[in-house]
Amino acid sequence: MSERIMITNAIIENNELMLSTDSKANIADLTATGQMLVDSDQLSFIYIVEKDEGYQYISIPYETWNVIHEGLGSGMEANLAAGGHKLKLQGFSEEMEYLISNIKGNSNYGEEMVAKVEQVFAAPSA
Template structure:
């Protein structure tokens, strides 16, 4: 079972980008998977968390992409605050860069997704 987690607020604090998410039951067991996906239907990047039994998807919707670009440019570590736990999203910049390079000039993700990515990140 996969649960999608919404980001409710974004802040740059203490040399990191912090993504504050909606409440997730049993967040204490969640760990970063170091992998990202693309949801071109929802115009989102997805960062995967794992609790040993299920995957949880942090939904990085297009409205927060400018913050992701800033963190990428400044090489800030990205954390998700899920409940009271802050989770370092390992491999975040590498995964994001890989996805951006794959989407750039690639209509396989849909023209709208391609245009949105290019308008924010390039």
């Protein structure tokens, strides 16, 4: 099973969207893939990163979506921050916009996921 890095905080800082974690994750050796998935059961978006010969998953929970929505609306780049390192999440905005458009009104993602995405991302960003 691939390791999961849980995002615990999302902030806008210096015109960048910063996603951070409380874990001791070493992100210095991670490579952004520009690919994302949806975890409807956990109400999370998942950004995939490469590490050595495998993958790790960055789990982006519902609690951070309002700040992400604001960052996306302002055209900000997204970064992962942990342990004094920063990793630019290539393709984050494009992937998020694609997933959001697919989830809205699509019951295949589950009622709760659809409702939460529509609640947060249907409103105009600040």
